[in-house]
Amino acid sequence: PTIYVITPTYARLVQKAELTRLSQTFLHVPQLHWILVEDAPSPTPLVRDFLASSGLTYTHLHVLTPKDKKLQEGDPGWLKPRGVEQRNEALRWLRETAAAAGGKGPPPENAVVYFADDDNTYSLQLFEEMRYTQRVSVWPVGLVGGMRFERPVVQDGKVVRFHTGWRPGRPFPIDMAGFAVSLKLLLANPKARFDGDAQMGFLESSLLQNLVTIEGLEPKADMCTKVLVWHTRTEKPKMKREEALVKQGIGSDPNVEV
Ligand code: UGA
Ligand code: MN
Numbered sequence: 001p002t003i004y005v006i007t008p009t010y011a012r013l014v015q016k017a018e019l020t021r022l023s024q025t026f027l028h029v030p031q032l033h034w035i036l037v038e039d040a041p042s043p044t045p046l047v048r049d050f051l052a053s054s055g056l057t058y059t060h061l062h063v064l065t066p067k068d069k070k071l072q073e074g075d076p077g078w079l080k081p082r083g084v085e086q087r088n089e090a091l092r093w094l095r096e097t098a099a100a101a102g103g104k105g106p107p108p109e110n111a112v113v114y115f116a117d118d119d120n121t122y123s124l125q126l127f128e129e130m131r132y133t134q135r136v137s138v139w140p141v142g143l144v145g146g147m148r149f150e151r152p153v154v155q156d157g158k159v160v161r162f163h164t165g166w167r168p169g170r171p172f173p174i175d176m177a178g179f180a181v182s183l184k185l186l187l188a189n190p191k192a193r194f195d196g197d198a199q200m201g202f203l204e205s206s207l208l209q210n211l212v213t214i215e216g217l218e219p220k221a222d223m224c225t226k227v228l229v230w231h232t233r234t235e236k237p238k239m240k241r242e243e244a245l246v247k248q249g250i251g252s253d254p255n256v257e258v
Pocket of ligand 2: 117119120232233
């Protein structure tokens with residue numbers, strides 16, 4: 001089955017580095033279709049050229065997060081959810097494309113959808129775990145939620161609760177990186193999407209609660225005992241020297257893409 005990987009992304013100093021790391025992981029994954037959604041008013045040349053030479057099968061979309069939904073300089077990182085409009089735009093594209101195909105041709109019936117942020121670290125094994133998802137599959141996520149890892153707790157092959165340090169009573173206390181959904185299930189529930197107004201920590205639940213119950217979750221990665229994805233975050237590079245040189249008129253050549 002094809003895996004549709006949905007990635008929101010936005011322009012910043014580390015963007016090309018993040019996309020390079022991500023794409024070079026994806027190049028090792030068979031039957032992967034990357035849906036890269038820019039948080040931008042129009043597609044940027046950097047991302048367009050990057051994708052064109054990536055060697056991947058991809059779809060390039062864009063939607064700008066409205067200003068009132070976007071974090072402002074100085075806001076705490078948890079105030080507003082990120083990547084919401086972009087993931088919903090990808091879901092819209094998948095549904096539209098499926099409808100246009102009218103059952104014939106792509107997207108294939110048994111395809112799987114995964115939401116992969118551009119800064120996380122993904123093991124190749126993760127994609128083989130999710131590939132045979134019937135409805136919604138789940139697994140542990142490393143280095144997230146202020147913990148070594150979070151995970152669904154499995155008993156007799158079923159998810160019975162979640163190991164998490166924060167608000168375990170959420171409908172689905174799972175990070176975005178910790179689940180995949182079958183395309184069929186998303187097409188059968190045409191209204192299911194992410195709710196950007198959901199309370200902090202409830203973004204994943206806002207999609208999943210319209211698709212599945214805890215009993216219906218399919219535990220992967222050896223019954224959720226293996227960490228195959230890490231919620232890494234990239235440090236913001238310091239530009240003190242650059243700014244000093246720019247003032248002297250000898251900053252790094254702006255024509256060199258970084
Ligand atoms: C955590 C979760 O892992 C995310 O899935 C969730 O969207 C996020 O919290 C949230 O609270 O909304 P975190 O590392 O804090 O992740 O978020 P980022 O990695 O900064 O952003 C998630 C995705 O959205 C990334 O792919 C990023 O490139 C994208 N993004 C971020 C945008 O498209 N626009 C932005 O302005 C910021
Ligand atoms: Mn992140």
